């Protein structure tokens with residue numbers, strides 16, 4: 001299980017370097033808020049061999065806009081391009097997933113496309129995570145992710161129990177996909193996450209000391225890495 005940490009600046013990225021994946025994000029623009037291309041590029045430069053991920057926003061149903069954002073993040077140096085689906089409807093989701101996957105893979109077949117749905121879909125009226133797995137596989141994207149959409153401290157486990165997350169992970173594996181899980185995860189959730197065993201877990205608040213609007217702390221990233229090894 002790999003640890004993805006989401007810094008919002010080059011300085012925070014320096015504190016995240018012990019993580020497996022450095023995920024560039026702008027938390028002030030939403031759960032999967034997109035940061036500037038020059039921040040992605042700057043973080044890629046300091047990340048060395050560590051893979052860099054970039055969130056491209058909590059997207060509305062706008063396949064062209066999402067595809068261009070995904071293309072921009074790939075060009076800026078992201079190895080993982082992470083796309084949130086902040087709308088409902090399987091057909092519309094299929095269109096956006098195909099558009100972003102084509103935008104990235106035509107030029108960068110080695111890069112990973114991550115499609116995220118939200119654990120708290122019911123309160124937001126967005127597509128449920130279980131609906132995305134087959135769409136992600138059909139489009140040739142790589143990773144199906146669950147995060148929380150509203151960052152009010154409620155964690156992934158307040159919306160989905162372990163059995164549901166086991167099923168999501170197993171379904172993705174059957175389809176040849178990786179699974180990423182995130183959503184206000186805490187140190188005390190790590191044992192349960194190890195048992196679920198997704199390929200990736202994503203954190204920010206936990207390694208900021210509990211408040212994701214503050215900065216990533218290097219010692220907490222190291223603590224999380226120690227607990228996962």
Ligand SMILES: O=C[C@H](O)COP(=O)(O)O
Pocket residue numbers: 004006023025147148151182183184185202203204205206212
């Ligand atoms: O990709 C993961 C997210 O950045 C998770 O953020 P969070 O732990 O603050 O919910």
